[in-house]
Amino acid sequence: MNDTQVLNIAVQMLVEMGKLAAPVLIVSMAVGIGVSLLQSITQLQEATLSFVPKLAAVALVVVFAGHWMINSLVGFTDHMYRLIPALLHAG
Template sequence: MTPEMVMGLAYQGMRVTLLLAGPLLITALVTGLLVSLFQAATQINEMTLSFIPKILGVFLVLVLAGPWLLKLITGFTRELFMNIPTLVS
């Protein structure tokens, strides 16, 4: 296993991780920002108000993007397992 192969696997792993976590994190960030703006405009200082919209937003993204996310992680895992013989030798 060459250093280039290790770096390639690390790059692919980080890329897949970012693609898996990105939509969920961006949704939580945007939802939290919108709820914070609403709280600032209405002067509601309830700390727990942002949790329910964030949970619903992330759940909605999981429902909508779930098949794509599952296809992405299974494709990466399948490719990794198929390349085990070339990685070992």
């Protein structure tokens, strides 16, 4: 196993983790901006007011996208396990 293969695996892993984290992060950011806008309009500055909607939104994302996330992660893991014999013989 050479350094090119290690870097290729690391890049694949980072891309996969980015794809899995993106829905949660994007929804959390959008809800956070919306709640901050609402707080600045109403001048209601309560810390827990921003936490609860984000938690609910992230929970909904996990409920709706969780199946895709698990399938994607299992597929990536399966792909990595299938690479093991080729990596052992390449070294």
